[in-house]
Amino acid sequence: MTTIRPRRSALYLPASNARAIEKARTLDCDVVILDLEDAVAPDQKAAARDAAVAAVRGGGFGHRELVVRANAPDTPWGADDLAALAGSGAAAVLLPKVSAPATLVEARAALGDGPPLWAMIETCRAIVDLPAIADAAGATGLAAFVVGTNDLAKEMRCRPGATRAPLLPVLTQVVLAARMAGLIALDGVCNVLDDEAVVEAECRQGLDWGFDGKTLIHPAQIAAANRVFTPSAAEVEWAQAIEAAFARPGNAGRGAIRVEGKMVELLHLEEARRTLAIAHAVARR
The missing domain is CATH 3.20.20.60 (Phosphoenolpyruvate-binding domains)
Structure with a gap:
């Protein structure tokens, strides 16, 4: 990868x-x-x-x-x-x-x-x-x-x-x-x-x-x-919300959860992590 x-x-x-x-x-x-x-x-x-x-x-x-x-x-x-x-x-x-x-x-x-x-x-x-x-x-x-x-x-x-x-x-x-x-x-x-x-x-x-x-x-x-x-502020905020939601103990092992009224799956978590990695790397520069 x-x-x-x-x-x-x-x-x-x-x-x-x-x-x-x-x-x-x-x-x-x-x-x-x-x-x-x-x-x-x-x-x-x-x-x-x-x-x-x-x-x-x-x-x-x-x-x-x-x-x-x-x-x-x-x-x-x-x-x-x-x-x-x-x-x-x-x-x-x-x-x-x-x-x-x-x-x-x-x-x-x-x-x-x-x-x-x-x-x-x-x-x-x-x-x-x-x-x-x-x-x-x-x-x-x-x-x-x-x-x-x-x-x-x-x-x-x-x-x-x-x-x-x-x-x-x-x-x-x-x-x-x-x-x-x-x-x-x-x-x-x-x-x-x-x-x-x-x-x-x-x-x-x-x-x-x-x-x-x-x-x-x-x-x-x-x-x-x-x-x-560069990921926008709104995109970063949404990615953070997805990551935080999946990190909650009650959501451990779940493949799909509800975040701010939307159905979110593990594929969205993967994309959220990519968005945050890009945003953090840009911010460090």
Whole structure:
């Protein structure tokens, strides 16, 4: 089971940008993803790889999980990326365009006992093969699904628009597969940078769909993601009420009880504990 911790905001930053890496140590995001793939030009790949490893080993990121997105294993840079990251101490290695379990198996062989794997779900083949990919989690150290909505939309030839309606069935499948395997599920990026209301609305949609957080492409998007994916005061109060009710001696061993006029089962207790764990972790920061 994946450790319960806030992953409300996961910010992509190019590993080739030293200033961005330094700035990341001060940002209020939960996850920093140093990118070796899309954000880095071919002639900068090796230097970006060295910079990412140096950043991981240098530390200073505090509570932030430091993840590195490698190039795909079948690219000219993928094998070197995985070799360098195997003993780096990164919180995870994010693999792009995972479309079959074999990609995870190959990456795990290269990483050995190194970092867990996070998988980008951004191809039509990945969506079709999601159950098989999720089933490989235990054997490959897969810990998260990260949706690549832009790549998916391109391959599907759909037009997501403000509502992302064409992608919603796909997002549902990703969340279902993630929950089936006990994985983290992070929503894709919002391409709007200068309208916080739009960013917040897309984050709210992701929350409603069951995602744990959202991937971001600019620091200006962090506040909205953190706000949406942090349990509200009312949610915390309700979770506390459920936990307290089940803790009463008279309710010991009961599978369903009455709390404030509502029927509450053990599944609600489990979700209440998750809500409180996230809220407490956020408060400690």
